[in-house]
Amino acid sequence: MSRITDPQTFARECRAHEVVVMLYLVRFRSVLAVLAALLLSAPVAAQTRPATGTVAGRVVLAADGSAVHGATVIVVGARRETTTDTSGAFSIENVPAGTYEVIAQRQHLSAGRQSVTVTDGGRASLEFALTLETLHENIAVTASASGTSTTFDAFSAITSLDSLELAQRRGASIAESLAGEPGVAVRSFGPGNARPIIRGFDGDRVLIMQDGVRTGDLSSQSGDHGTTIDPAAVERLEVVKGPATLLYGSNAIGGVVNVISPQDLFRASPFEGVNGGVSVDTASNTGQAGGAGNVQVGKGPWMAWAGGGARRTGDYASPLGTVRNSATEMQNGRFGVGWTGRRAFASVGGQLERSRFGVPFANVFHSHDHGDEADDHDHDHDEADHAAEAFDVDLLAHRREVRVDAGLRQLDTAFIDNVKATFAGVGYRHDELEITDGVEELATRFENDTQSLRVELEQKRTGRLTGRIGVDWFGRDYRSAGEEALSPRTKQQSFSGFAYEELGFGRFRVQFGGRVEANRFRPGERPESDDHDHDHGAEEADDHDHDEHEPPPVRDRNFTAASGSVGLHTDIGTTGAFVVNVTSASRVPAIEELYNFGPHVGNLAYEIGNPDLTVERTTGLDVSLRRRAARVSGEINAFVYGIRDFVYLDFTGEIVDNLREIEYQQGDARFIGAEASTQIELGGHAHLEASISSVRATLTATDEALPRIPPVSGRVRLEIPWKGLAITPEVVLAASQTRLFRDETATDGYALLNLGASYFVVRGHATHQITLTGRNLTNTEYRNHTSFLKDFAPEMGRSVKLTYSVRFF
Numbered sequence: 001m002s003r004i005t006d007p008q009t010f011a012r013e014c015r016a017h018e019v020v021v022m023l024y025l026v027r028f029r030s031v032l033a034v035l036a037a038l039l040l041s042a043p044v045a046a047q048t049r050p051a052t053g054t055v056a057g058r059v060v061l062a063a064d065g066s067a068v069h070g071a072t073v074i075v076v077g078a079r080r081e082t083t084t085d086t087s088g089a090f091s092i093e094n095v096p097a098g099t100y101e102v103i104a105q106r107q108h109l110s111a112g113r114q115s116v117t118v119t120d121g122g123r124a125s126l127e128f129a130l131t132l133e134t135l136h137e138n139i140a141v142t143a144s145a146s147g148t149s150t151t152f153d154a155f156s157a158i159t160s161l162d163s164l165e166l167a168q169r170r171g172a173s174i175a176e177s178l179a180g181e182p183g184v185a186v187r188s189f190g191p192g193n194a195r196p197i198i199r200g201f202d203g204d205r206v207l208i209m210q211d212g213v214r215t216g217d218l219s220s221q222s223g224d225h226g227t228t229i230d231p232a233a234v235e236r237l238e239v240v241k242g243p244a245t246l247l248y249g250s251n252a253i254g255g256v257v258n259v260i261s262p263q264d265l266f267r268a269s270p271f272e273g274v275n276g277g278v279s280v281d282t283a284s285n286t287g288q289a290g291g292a293g294n295v296q297v298g299k300g301p302w303m304a305w306a307g308g309g310a311r312r313t314g315d316y317a318s319p320l321g322t323v324r325n326s327a328t329e330m331q332n333g334r335f336g337v338g339w340t341g342r343r344a345f346a347s348v349g350g351q352l353e354r355s356r357f358g359v360p361f362a363n364v365f366h367s368h369d370h371g372d373e374a375d376d377h378d379h380d381h382d383e384a385d386h387a388a389e390a391f392d393v394d395l396l397a398h399r400r401e402v403r404v405d406a407g408l409r410q411l412d413t414a415f416i417d418n419v420k421a422t423f424a425g426v427g428y429r430h431d432e433l434e435i436t437d438g439v440e441e442l443a444t445r446f447e448n449d450t451q452s453l454r455v456e457l458e459q460k461r462t463g464r465l466t467g468r469i470g471v472d473w474f475g476r477d478y479r480s481a482g483e484e485a486l487s488p489r490t491k492q493q494s495f496s497g498f499a500y501e502e503l504g505f506g507r508f509r510v511q512f513g514g515r516v517e518a519n520r521f522r523p524g525e526r527p528e529s530d531d532h533d534h535d536h537g538a539e540e541a542d543d544h545d546h547d548e549h550e551p552p553p554v555r556d557r558n559f560t561a562a563s564g565s566v567g568l569h570t571d572i573g574t575t576g577a578f579v580v581n582v583t584s585a586s587r588v589p590a591i592e593e594l595y596n597f598g599p600h601v602g603n604l605a606y607e608i609g610n611p612d613l614t615v616e617r618t619t620g621l622d623v624s625l626r627r628r629a630a631r632v633s634g635e636i637n638a639f640v641y642g643i644r645d646f647v648y649l650d651f652t653g654e655i656v657d658n659l660r661e662i663e664y665q666q667g668d669a670r671f672i673g674a675e676a677s678t679q680i681e682l683g684g685h686a687h688l689e690a691s692i693s694s695v696r697a698t699l700t701a702t703d704e705a706l707p708r709i710p711p712v713s714g715r716v717r718l719e720i721p722w723k724g725l726a727i728t729p730e731v732v733l734a735a736s737q738t739r740l741f742r743d744e745t746a747t748d749g750y751a752l753l754n755l756g757a758s759y760f761v762v763r764g765h766a767t768h769q770i771t772l773t774g775r776n777l778t779n780t781e782y783r784n785h786t787s788f789l790k791d792f793a794p795e796m797g798r799s800v801k802l803t804y805s806v807r808f809f
Contacts, residue, residue, distance in 0.1 A: 070809025192357030201254025216426030634678030
């Protein structure tokens with residue numbers, strides 16, 4: 001069995017990795033060159049000075065009239081926002097003349113929208129009195145043509161969760177924190193190795209970003225790889241459901257998860273004072289313990305930020321017993337400094353992450369005949385635990401990021417409002433460790449160095465038109481060595497240009513845009529094949545051997561992907577909206593789909609890539625009906641996507657190295673589904689929340705279901721407030737899933753009972769929150785259909801979690 005054990009090689013690679021990260025800063029010169037070119041091409045201010053005015057006022061607590069510090073004030077549709085100072089005052093200058101709605105909120109402290117008319121040289125005054133509300137505006141910055149907006153005003157279907165909501169449902173990963181949201185499911189190989197599924201789309205079709213930048217990890221590549229971002233360090237989570245390729249490229253064909261960090265609001269917006277937060281939590285089932293903190297300091301045009309945290313969990317307990325080697329741990333730190341002038345801004349920051357996740361039952365595929373197990377689908381914990389005593393597999397990951405933002409703001413030009421450029425360099429490495437009798441050996445190392453440059457021009461509203469245009473460059477150097485080095489070292493580059501425009505006609509708004517993206521893959525030589533006859537019983541596998549199979553050829557590939565969309569957003573009275581979008585989106589094949597060859601325990605398969613794959617093309621229709629009112633709010637979303645040349649894993653019927661042999665193939669597919677959610681105010685300020693999601697995904701040629709598609713699911717939640725306390729009983733429901741792909745395992749339906757209690761202490765300069773949550777209180781045995789472990793162990797049993805968080809301003 002091939003291993004990487006040479007300490008000198010290990011040290012050289014670590015030093016080389018450090019050098020690569022430092023060299024990322026050099027690439028920022030290209031950002032400055034692009035900005036200079038844009039400045040030279042911009043109209044001269046004196047020629048056509050736009051008409052602008054000022055929106056100013058104060059934000060207070062409705063209960064006692066005290067000032068609210070740190071509230072976000074947004075002029076919707078004008079790309080203007082700020083935060084209140086220590087006296088609760090705010091002033092937003094250079095607002096283009098026109099009529100707007102203005103929102104003020106600080107997490108769940110909110111007030112109704114106010115309308116304001118801005119005149120040239122004028123000053124409009126507003127005052128907001130905030131109260132603690134369950135029903136409030138949800139802010140969103142992802143997938144908007146006109147700047148920060150709300151989920152109600154967006155063209156896409158977007159879920160947005162703020163830090164208070166995340167504290168009530170905090171899990172070991174962002175995927176677990178999003179579980180149960182309409183249209184979102186969780187793909188997992190244990191608690192740490194989890195990733196969101198959006199409307200049935202998984203892997204390379206769902207893009208994970210942090211503050212609008214790709215995370216650079218390998219969670220899309222394998223079922224046992226997960227996202228390594230600590231949910232306790234998150235200010236807000238935004239999920240864009242449906243194709244978002246127009247703005248973010250072909251990897252966003254199924255949707256986007258954007259993780260917003262506390263400092264993101266201030267990259268181009270100055271503030272005075274100190275903002276920050278601290279959070280700690282613990283849980284009974286896994287022995288979870290974690291904490292995180294962050295601080296942002298603003299003084300004049302300067303800002304600095306820092307933050308970090310750590311989290312660990314032990315093995316989780318299911319109703320059938322403890323699931324061995326499911327423990328997790330993660331540590332992270334970030335830092336940065338920024339400057340914001342009257343017309344320009346710049347910032348530089350970095351972050352470090354380290355995580356370690358166990359891979360439960362990974363040893364089973366080395367020591368048993370997987371074909372027998374696949375047929376049996378009924379594994380006893382004692383047998384599995386006995387097998388696990390042979391050896392364990394852990395994933396040890398490191399992620400390092402350097403990020404530079406620079407740009408021009410609120411320009412006095414006829415066409416350009418803001419210019420933003422972001423360069424990010426991410427160095428990601430994870431090691432797959434095999435542990436025998438406490439001795440660790442490095443079996444496989446994966447490295448993924450990425451660099452990205454994005455330049456955007458945000459347009460001023462000229463008459464009815466606004467929007468943004470931009471260019472993206474992305475470079476990737478992927479390499480692996482060891483037992484599961486399935487692909488050759490591959491360098492990928494993409495370049496794209498996009499335009500995303502919006503026309504306003506009173507209560508009607510029309511969105512349209514397009515993107516063209518060129519990708520190229522340059523693979524190296526395929527690594528020499530290992531014999532894969534592991535020391536843990538693989539020699540007893542059946543007679544099939546991978547040497548019977550020739551690996552697919554390795555050759556360069558070039559792809560061009562084009563995407564376009566048009567949408568209509570119609571206001572229905574003052575409380576409703578109807579939205580329809582038609583999209584044409586493209587996705588280029590991923591490295592693993594083109595070049596993989598060999599045993600891949602993370603996907604429970606012996607994979608054979610296909611270098612002849614073509615571009616995947618989707619034609620989609622999304623329809624949304626929304627209501628936003630004092631007593632009843634909600635939305636209904638329906639979608640249908642027809643996908644030509646959909647890439648999927650096709651079973652050949654053979655067993656190789658104790659794993660089912662699969663080949664990457666293409667065929668037409670169809671996804672049809674819907675989500676619905678509502679929030680209703682009952683008597684005594686109690687609120688009822690309910691949601692339901694459904695998706696049906698089919699290979700149209702054979703009418704077969706695609707694998708690991710979530711069943712119909714939903715939840716019903718009641719919030720009963722009393723002074724600063726909120727009691728929240730909840731029932732989570734899932735139907736059985738019997739639409740299966742080939743020999744996939746069916747899963748039964750289930751109902752889970754949860755109960756939460758949160759106590760809030762709200763002051764003008766701080767918000768305290770204590771949350772006690774009981775999950776699966778009846779200790780129900782259930783299986784997650786989208787989990788790779790559903791054949792081996794049920795999900796987590798009864799658990800009680802305690803969280804305390806404070807935000808100070």
